Structure formats: structure tokens, C-alpha cells
Amino acid sequence: MGLANAPDRFGLVSRALHWGMAALILGNLGLGLALMQVPPGLSTLWLYGLHKSLGFTALVLVLVRLVWHRLSPPPRPLPAPRPWQDRLARATHAALYALMVAVPLAGWSAASASGIDTVLFGRLTLPAIAPVSVAWEDWAALAHRWLTRALMAVLALHLAGVAARLAAGDGTFRRMLTGRPAGG
Amino acid sequence: MCIAATEASRKREGSAGAGASRGDPGQARGDHREMKGSARVSAYLEGVSVSGRLRIGVMLHLRLSLLAVLALLALAAPVLAAPVAYRLDADRSTVGFETDFGEDRITGRFPVAEADLRIDIQRPGNSRIRVAIDAAGAEASFPFAAQALKGPRVLDARRFPQIIFESTRVLGNPAAGGRIEGLVTIRGITRPVTLEAQLYRQDGTLPEDLSRLSVVLRGAVSRAAFGADGWADMVGDEVRVVILARIERAE
Ligand code: HEM
Ligand code: HEM
Numbered sequence: 402m403g404l405a406n407a408p409d410r411f412g413l414v415s416r417a418l419h420w421g422m423a424a425l426i427l428g429n430l431g432l433g434l435a436l437m438q439v440p441p442g443l444s445t446l447w448l449y450g451l452h453k454s455l456g457f458t459a460l461v462l463v464l465v466r467l468v469w470h471r472l473s474p475p476p477r478p479l480p481a482p483r484p485w486q487d488r489l490a491r492a493t494h495a496a497l498y499a500l501m502v503a504v505p506l507a508g509w510s511a512a513s514a515s516g517i518d519t520v521l522f523g524r525l526t527l528p529a530i531a532p533v534s535v536a537w538e539d540w541a542a543l544a545h546r547w548l549t550r551a552l553m554a555v556l557a558l559h560l561a562g563v564a565a566r567l568a569a570g571d572g573t574f575r576r577m578l579t580g581r582p583a584g585g
Numbered sequence: 586m587c588i589a590a591t592e593a594s595r596k597r598e599g600s601a602g603a604g605a606s607r608g609d610p611g612q613a614r615g616d617h618r619e620m621k622g623s624a625r626v627s628a629y630l631e632g633v634s635v636s637g638r639l640r641i642g643v644m645l646h647l648r649l650s651l652l653a654v655l656a657l658l659a660l661a662a663p664v665l666a667a668p669v670a671y672r673l674d675a676d677r678s679t680v681g682f683e684t685d686f687g688e689d690r691i692t693g694r695f696p697v698a699e700a701d702l703r704i705d706i707q708r709p710g711n712s713r714i715r716v717a718i719d720a721a722g723a724e725a726s727f728p729f730a731a732q733a734l735k736g737p738r739v740l741d742a743r744r745f746p747q748i749i750f751e752s753t754r755v756l757g758n759p760a761a762g763g764r765i766e767g768l769v770t771i772r773g774i775t776r777p778v779t780l781e782a783q784l785y786r787q788d789g790t791l792p793e794d795l796s797r798l799s800v801v802l803r804g805a806v807s808r809a810a811f812g813a814d815g816w817a818d819m820v821g822d823e824v825r826v827v828i829l830a831r832i833e834r835a836e
Contacts, residue, residue, distance in 0.1 A: 441819035442687030446729065516736030517729050535737045535815075 405473040409582040415475050416580055418466045422459055426501065426552075429455045433549060453512060454521040460505035467498065479566070479573050479583055486562075493558050500552040506530075507545035514538035668711050671798070671832040673700035678830045680718050684808075685821030686730070693725030693734070698747055702832055706784075706795060709763060712755045716830075718748040720771075738815020739808070745772050753777075760784045765802065771811040780804040780828070787831065795834065802828040 405412040411419070432452045439445045478490040512519040513529035514537035520526050531537050566573035572583025680695040698719040705711035721742040725731035735742040749770040757763030762783055769778045780802040787797045805825045808814045814822065 440687055441816075443689040443727070445687075446727075515733070515738075517732040533737060533743075 403580075406470075406475045407582075409476055411475060411577055411580055412473065413580065414469055414473070415466075416577060418462060418469070419577060422462050422466070422501070425455055425459045425462070427556075429459065430549060430553065450520060450523065453508065453519055456505045456508050457519075457521055457527065459501065460509075463498065463501040476576075479571050479576075481566075482569075486565075489558075490562055493555060493562060496555045497552075497559060500548060500555060504545065504548045504552055507541050507548050511538055511541035511545050514541055668703035668705040668713065669795075670835040671702040671704055672835040673697060673702065673716075674831040674833055675700075678832075679828070681827045681829070682824050683827075684824045687819060691725055691727075691730045691820065693723060693731060695719055695724075695748070696722040697830070698722075700830065700832075702830075704798075704832075706760070709755045709758050709760075713752055714765070714767075715749070715751045716828075718750070719746070720748050721746045733816060733820075736815070739813045741772055741813075750778070750780075755782070769806065771806070772813055774811045776806075776810050778804055778806060780826075796836075797831070797833050800828070800830040800832060802826075802830070 403410075403412045404414050406415050429452060432448065432455065436448055436452055439448060478487055478494075481487050481490065509519065509527065510531040513527075513531040514534055516533035518526050519529075531541060563574060572581075575581060576583050675697050678697050678700075680697060681692065682694065683690055683692045685691075696719045698717040700717070701713075701715040703711075703713045720740045721735060723731055723734050723740070723742070725734060734740055737743075740748070750767055751769075752765050752767040754766040755763060756766065760783075762781070765780045765782045767778060767780070768775050781804065783801045785799040785801070786792065786794070787799050790797050803826065805823050808820075808822050808824060809817070
């Protein structure tokens with residue numbers, strides 16, 4: 402039960418980060434979309450706080466994950482039947498990382514530009530990372546919206562890949578779930 | 586007779602929060618309005634109890650008493666022939682506001698930055714007032730609301746730190762319930778507004794004493810009319826305002 406990654410397997414830290422963040426990000430995507438539907442009022446204001454808190458947590462965790470993967474490189478995707486599938490898998494993972502950083506940054510910028518404090522978990526006030534300006538807020542909110550849509554598209558690809566590997570029975574899913582090397 | 590009426594009113598102050606003269610029918614009407622009015626004023630103030638600076642309890646104890654208009658006019662006529670300058674007691678004055686937020690309500694208040702008050706009790710039409718409200722100092726019933734209010738989508742208080750009200754016409758007699766027409770400037774946009782006005786003698790003053798008065802002004806503005814329409818999908822357009830100004834004759 403190693404914590405660190407090895408060339409053929411995911412250690413506990415990477416797996417915990419993957420699944421923890423997967424839950425966090427999928428949950429926050431749902432929450433973000435739900436926010437656009439709920440009637441505003443004092444009783445629903447806390448949902449915005451929750452969305453920002455979970456989103457910021459995901460941002461912190463992705464930075465931890467990037468650092469960790471520098472220290473302990475994860476295994477490369479298992480060889481797929483066709484080389485483009487390998488390239489696609491790697492490109493998908495790279496895009497997921499880029500979006501995991503960009504999505505919350507855009508959300509944080511939009512929140513900052515509104516001039517309203519971003520308060521996490523009801524206590525921690527984040528510094529502003531954008532000037533208070535309607536134009537900034539509109540742009541950042543638009544970016545946040547389209548980046549989350551891009552994230553959903555790339556995630557669909559990610560899950561399609563996972564499904565294809567599951568169907569092929571190459572052990573990819575199992576090694577992310579249990580840490581056991583494929584075929585081991 | 587009218588003096589007696591005010592004396593009676595002063596005796597009643599202890600029990601009726603907004604003790605007032607019941608001397609004549611006109612006053613009785615004013616009295617009714619005052620009851621409602623001060624209940625609303627206190628509601629506004631309670632909404633902003635987050636601000637420790639304002640000692641609301643104290644304010645509520647400083648009960649207002651309605652001026653016995655006719656008595657005052659009779660007494661004051663020789664003395665007050667022209668508008669008299671009054672000084673605002675800013676610490677004991679407040680501009681309360683209220684607007685809808687979904688099913689809920691946002692309340693809050695602004696400090697008064699400066700006030701130029703010239704009041705002619707005898708001929709209210711000669712009175713002129715100009716009040717500057719400190720937009721940047723707004724407080725609201727919850728912190729997000731105050732920040733949203735001061736932010737660029739609503740008051741843009743950094744660029745427009747003050748809201749200005751300037752009277753153009755005083756109608757009726759504020760002591761009995763009058764109206765003040767004027768111009769209000771919000772976000773650099775000036776629009777006409779009409780405020781209901783009530784003038785009261787401050788608690789603990791003698792009926793003929795005009796040196797310290799309380800003015801209650803009530804009105805409403807549309808945010809959209811001033812381009813202060815941020816979060817229009819969440820926050821109501823109409824902002825209802827109650828101003829309580831305690832003033833002292835400047836001498
Ligand atoms: C994993 C991170 C995040 C995800 C997946 C996410 C997802 C979403 C989604 C799907 C929406 C709805 C967008 C739309 O349909 O217009 C949304 C809205 C929003 N998010 Fe996030 N978000 C994340 C992080 C953050 C963070 C960190 C903040 C702020 C600190 C934030 C602030 C906002 C705001 C203010 C809105 C409303 C934008 C608007 O009014 O158009 N989000 N988010
Ligand atoms: C519940 C849905 C998900 C499933 C079933 C799933 C499954 C997997 C599997 C099996 C792998 C291993 C790939 C390999 O062995 O090379 C993997 C890797 C990866 N997944 Fe997911 N995933 C899910 C959600 C997500 C989400 C929401 C994200 C991020 C937004 C994500 C980001 C990644 C990344 C970046 C990798 C590459 C390995 C790493 O750097 O940790 N996954 N995923």
C-alpha cells in the first residue's frame with residue numbers, strides 16, 4: 402500500500418486526490434448549474450458561499466496534486482490499441498489539469514470584480530484577484546461559464562475513455578480504484 | 586388651548602411611544618401617521634442593528650412628539666419671520682432604507698455627511714434644505730448587501746461617494762404632514778423626488794421651544810432611474826427611504 406506512485410501504479414495519495422477531487426468537482430459543477438436556477442434570497446445565499454468554498458478547495462488541491470506529481474510522477478496511460486488513443490488520453494488529462502486551475506481562477510476573479518467579499522466556509526475572506534469593475538466581472542463570469550462548459554466536454558471524453566478501457570478490460574479503471582497494477 | 590394640547594401630549598409620552606397632540610382634527614390625523622411612522626422608523630433601525638455605533642435603544646427612547654403647529658405658529662410668529670438655519674445632529678440622525686430581496690428584505694442605513702437646513706416654521710414654503718448622504722458609508726442588514734450596494738453595479742460609491750438631496754418646493758405644513766419636492770442625485774444622475782415630511786418637537790423640550798426639532802422624511806426611489814440597477818433579477822427596483830433628522834437651531 403504505497404503512498405507514492407510507481408511507473409506502473411497509482412499510489413494512495415494520487416488516488417485519493419483523484420477521487421476526492423472528482424467528487425468535489427462534479428459536485429461543484431452540479432451546484433454551479435443549480436445556482437443559476439434557485440430563486441435568490443437570504444435563504445439561498447449560503448449556496449453561493451458553498452460553491453465558492455468547494456471550488457476554492459478544488460483549486461488548492463489541484464496545486465497540491467501538480468506538486469505531488471512532480472515529486473512522484475504518476476504512471477503513463479496504459480498502451481491503447483491505437484497510438485492516437487494514447488495521445489488523446491494524455492491530451493485529455495493535460496486539458497483537465499488546465500481547466501482544474503482555470504475554472505476556479507475565473508470564478509474567483511468574477512467574485513473579486515463584484516466588490517463583494519469572497520468568504521469561504523463562513524470565515525475565511527479571500528483576497529481579491531481582480532479590480533472591482535462591472536466589465537471585469539462580466540468577462541470573468543463569462544469565462545467561468547465557458548470554461549465550465551469546456552470542462553464538462555473534456556470530462557465527457559475522459560469518461561468515454563474510461564468506459565472504453567473498462568469494456569476492453571485492460572485494468573485501467575482498477576488501477577485508479579485499487580492501486581493494483583494492470584495485470585498484477 | 587393649543588399649548589394645553591401639547592402639554593397633554595407630553596404627559597402621554599410615557600405610555601404612547603409616539604405621544605402626540607390630539608388637540609384638533611388636523612393634528613389627530615398627523616398623530617395617526619406618526620404612530621405608523623415611528624413604528625416603521627424603528628423597524629428600519631432594528632434591521633441595521635449590526636452597527637454597534639448606533640445606539641438604537643437610546644434612539645427609540647428619545648420619543649418624538651408632534652409639534653402643536655398652531656400653537657407654535659402663534660407663539661413663533663413675531664420671532665421667526667424668515668427661514669432659520671438649523672444644524673444637523675448627525676450622530677442622532679439616520680437615513681434608513683429598505684428594499685426587497687427575493688422573498689426577503691434588505692434594510693440598512695447611510696450616515697448623513699452634511700446638511701444645509703433653512704426652515705421657516707411660519708411659512709414652510711420658504712424653507713430650503715440640502716442634504717448630502719454618505720453613500721460610501723452605507724451599512725446593511727448583512728455584509729454582502731452593503732458591499733453590493735456600494736459596488737459599481739449599484740451606487741458605485743467610489744466614483745460617487747455622495748447622494749445629494751436638494752429641495753425645490755415645500756408643500757403644505759410639515760408640522761401637520763407636508764411634502765417636500767426636490768431633486769436627488771444618485772450616481773451623478775439627478776431626478777425629481779417627493780418626500781413626505783413630518784416635523785416634531787424633540788422629547789424633553791418645551792412646546793414653544795423650536796430650537797431642537799426632529800424631521801421625518803419618507804419616500805421611495807427607483808434604482809433603474811439612476812442606473813443603479815445591479816442585480817435587478819434578485820433585488821427589487823424600489824428602494825423605500827425613511828430619514829430621521831434631528832436638528833438644532835444654529836446660533
Ligand atoms: C471546481 C471549481 C468550480 C466549478 C466546477 C464551478 C462551476 C460553476 C458552474 C457550472 C457555474 C454556472 C455557470 C453558468 O451556467 O453560468 C458556476 C457559477 C459561478 N461560480 Fe463557479 N465553479 C467553480 C469554482 C468557483 C470558484 C472558486 C468561485 C469563486 C470564488 C466560483 C464562483 C462562481 C460564481 C460567482 C458563479 C455565478 C456566475 C454568474 O453569475 O454567471 N466558482 N460555477
Ligand atoms: C467519476 C468519474 C471519473 C472516473 C470514473 C474517472 C476515472 C479515471 C481513471 C480510471 C483514471 C486512470 C487513467 C490511467 O490509468 O491512466 C483517471 C485518471 C485521471 N482522471 Fe479521472 N475519473 C473521473 C473523474 C475525473 C474528474 C472529475 C477529473 C478532473 C476534473 C479527472 C481527472 C483525471 C486525471 C487528470 C487523470 C490522470 C491521472 C492523474 O493525473 O491523476 N477524473 N480517471
